[in-house]
Amino acid sequence: MVVRNELSDDEIDRVFHALAAATRRDILRRTIGGEHSVSALAREYDMSFAAVQKHVAVLEEAGLIVKRAEGRERLVRADPEMIARARALLARYEELWRARIDRLDALLTVPEGAASVEPTDSPTARDNDAHKNDTRKSDTQGE
Numbered sequence: 001m002v003v004r005n006e007l008s009d010d011e012i013d014r015v016f017h018a019l020a021a022a023t024r025r026d027i028l029r030r031t032i033g034g035e036h037s038v039s040a041l042a043r044e045y046d047m048s049f050a051a052v053q054k055h056v057a058v059l060e061e062a063g064l065i066v067k068r069a070e071g072r073e074r075l076v077r078a079d080p081e082m083i084a085r086a087r088a089l090l091a092r093y094e095e096l097w098r099a100r101i102d103r104l105d106a107l108l109t110v111p112e113g114a115a116s117v118e119p120t121d122s123p124t125a126r127d128n129d130a131h132k133n134d135t136r137k138s139d140t141q142g143e
Helices: 009-019 022-032 040-042 051-059 080-108 123-141
Strands: 065-070 074-076
Touching: 009 040, 009 051, 009 074, 009 080, 009 123, 022 040, 022 051, 022 074, 022 080, 040 051, 051 065, 051 074
Parallel strands: none
Antiparallel strands: 065 074
16 A cells, blocks of 8 residues: 655645534544444534535545445544644644744844844834934034
């Protein structure tokens, strides 16, 4: 069996869309623990069977759950491989953002005992330069 780690852009869109609704996240949580019929799932929610069936279809389209027929019932269960791939994607995003935050933190942290240095093109530096120039002009005008 070939295990793919990377998700395509379309797969990522479908996964995030599927996880955007609380009902779908709850269905996924329930099906991680074991197989459930769509009918049994529908009884757990204050909505029509057709609405739950649509939620299941979105999860199935995203590959997060697998549906199979057993007689007249449709049974669904979570797909651990796709969940692992989605988790790996989120872990990569987390690493990216943590690295960016660490770099930002390093830029904003002034070593103890060091004077903070204003960039010369910052608004504060420009205001200070303008104030110095104004002060010098008023000093020379008084002579």
